[in-house]
Amino acid sequence: MQVDDKNFIVNSLPSLVAFCAFVNKLIGEHKYITFSWRIGQDRSLDQNSLFHVWLTEMAAFYLKKDKRAVIEEELEGMKKMAKRNYYLETGYNWLVIRPVDPKTGAIGQLAFRSSKKYAHGEMFQFLTWLQMTAANDGLVLESKGQFNKLQREAA
Secondary structure (H helix, E strand, O other): EEEOOOOOOOOHHHHHHHHHHHHHHHHHHHHHOOOOOOOOOOOOOOHHHHHHHHHHHHHHHHHHHOHOOEEEEEEEHHHHHHHHHHHHHHHHHHHHEEEEOOOOEEEEEOOOOOOOOOHEEEEEEEEHHHHHHHHOOOOOOOOOOOHHHHHHOOO
16 A cells, blocks of 8 residues: 555555556666565554654643643653663663764764554553653643554554
């Protein structure tokens, strides 16, 4: 299934056939193609959106202010704190990257991956942990959207 002009999801025989036809067309037009791929289902945007809603609610809760008054720096701080604490508790390597300087090849310090790049299941695990962490601190984060559906399916 073609998602857009640069992304394809191959999850069935018909989508595989369509992808092969697409590749043949590109080869005919351009003679040279480079592909990248990911294995596994993408998580929905709903989970990433919920992640940011929850971060805002958590920051407001800890700062004792209205969530509409949370500024970008506070939200970014909340995001880094959540990722750091989750990494410290779980040790999951998928949370971090080591940036490489393309010019020198020097390897940088560990950095946290963007939540946009978390796989479907990775984000589900992270949101589950985040919800439990908030609950332990006295804040109830409401399950919504795709995450809520996945929680019900897992039960």
